[in-house]
Amino acid sequence: MNRTAYSLVATDLDGTLLRGDDTVSERSLAALARVAEAGARHLVVTGRPAPRVRSLLTGLGCTGLAVCGQGAQVYDAGADRLLWSVTLDRELAETALGKIEAEVGEVYAAVDQDGVDGLTLIEPGYVMPHPTLPAVRVGRRDELWSAPISKVLLRHSGLSDDELAAAARSVVGSLATVTMSGPGTVELQPCGITKATGLALAAERLGVSPRGTIAFGDMPNDIPMFHWAARGVAMANAHRELKAVADEVTLSNEDDGIAVVLERLFGGD
Numbered sequence: 001m002n003r004t005a006y007s008l009v010a011t012d013l014d015g016t017l018l019r020g021d022d023t024v025s026e027r028s029l030a031a032l033a034r035v036a037e038a039g040a041r042h043l044v045v046t047g048r049p050a051p052r053v054r055s056l057l058t059g060l061g062c063t064g065l066a067v068c069g070q071g072a073q074v075y076d077a078g079a080d081r082l083l084w085s086v087t088l089d090r091e092l093a094e095t096a097l098g099k100i101e102a103e104v105g106e107v108y109a110a111v112d113q114d115g116v117d118g119l120t121l122i123e124p125g126y127v128m129p130h131p132t133l134p135a136v137r138v139g140r141r142d143e144l145w146s147a148p149i150s151k152v153l154l155r156h157s158g159l160s161d162d163e164l165a166a167a168a169r170s171v172v173g174s175l176a177t178v179t180m181s182g183p184g185t186v187e188l189q190p191c192g193i194t195k196a197t198g199l200a201l202a203a204e205r206l207g208v209s210p211r212g213t214i215a216f217g218d219m220p221n222d223i224p225m226f227h228w229a230a231r232g233v234a235m236a237n238a239h240r241e242l243k244a245v246a247d248e249v250t251l252s253n254e255d256d257g258i259a260v261v262l263e264r265l266f267g268g269d
Contacts, residue, residue: 004265007212009035010067010199010225013046013056014130014182015218015253016235022132024060031262032060038266041206043067045195047181047221049112049150050075050082052120052133065205069112069150070179070189070221071198074205080116084201086190087114088176090145093152096168096175096188097141100154104167108155109141114148121146126155129184152176152188161186165220180239181221196224214265216250216258217242233261 009032011017017024032042044060045067046053053068053075063078074084093111101107108126113119120135121144122128128135138144144152156164164186168178176188203213215222215229218238226232226245234246235257243249250257 004038004040005212006214006230006265007040008043008203008206008208008214009040009262010043010045010213010215010229011258012195012217012219012222012225013044013048013053015237016216016222017044017253017258018056019254022056022130025256025259027256027259029060031256031259031266034266035262040266041208043199043202043206045071045199045202045215045225047179047185047187047195048133049073049118049120050116051118052112054080065202067195067198067202069198070181070187070193071195071224072150072189072193073114074198074202075116082116083205084198085114085150086193087148088151088188088190090149092175093149093188094145096172097152097154099171099175100168103171104156104159104164106157107164108157109144110135110153111144111149112151112153114150118147118150126153127184129155129182150189154186154188155184179221181219187221194224195221196228199225199228214261216261218253233258 047070050068057077066075072086110122110126122135123141165180211230213229214231215225216233218235220241231247233248234243236252
């Protein structure tokens with residue numbers, strides 16, 4: 001029986017549930033198993049697009065819903081299909097890129113294509129922040145727009161992530177939502193779409209309310225999710241902006257920070 005007020009545990013992946021080598025510790029897996037035994041749900045809420053989480057969800061034993069693509073996708077892992085998705089208009093994305101480059105100079109871009117089999121395309125000069133994730137290099141920027149996309153990823157050779165994100169927000173306006181989801185990962189996504197958007201839709205399907213949700217994250221893209229959920233827990237390695245709005249700061253992703261909290265709430269060995 002669930003001994004806590006939480007019936008939904010929403011976790012980011014990179015920098016949160018995952019360790020640096022893209023694995024989940026045995027302690028974290030055991031804590032999530034206790035969540036399930038208590039009758040609560042675990043929901044992955046990640047910036048990664050659906051095709052890049054299949055194997056991870058299998059390893060976690062997740063056969064239900066997952067929120068992917070910064071909230072632009074609600075994915076049914078068991079059926080391997082998108083229940084809901086929003087794409088970023090490619091003309092608006094190209095216009096936004098032009099405005100950003102007019103402000104800060106040359107940037108390097110990549111895109112996540114929409115769909116369960118969508119590819120990650122990277123233009124010349126773009127370096128993947130997660131080298132373990134598959135990507136297809138294209139020869140010219142215009143090839144990025146060959147199919148519908150869920151988001152654009154940006155890098156700059158001279159600006160920090162915080163500086164690039166701030167500059168992008170100052171010029172993009174309503175063309176897109178600008179977010180930062182990890183080291184080297186500033187992103188443009190459909191305007192108004194955040195992790196909270198997808199989390200709210202998935203929670204509604206699961207019959208769970210915000211007051212029954214506890215969320216874990218590490219980056220500014222998790223801020224909307226923390227505002228939506230009853231409780232937000234930041235990792236010790238989290239960005240300062242997320243720590244500022246968190247209800248609690250736990251240990252780092254390398255030190256089983258999620259497990260520490262879940263063991264307190266749901267019981268542990």
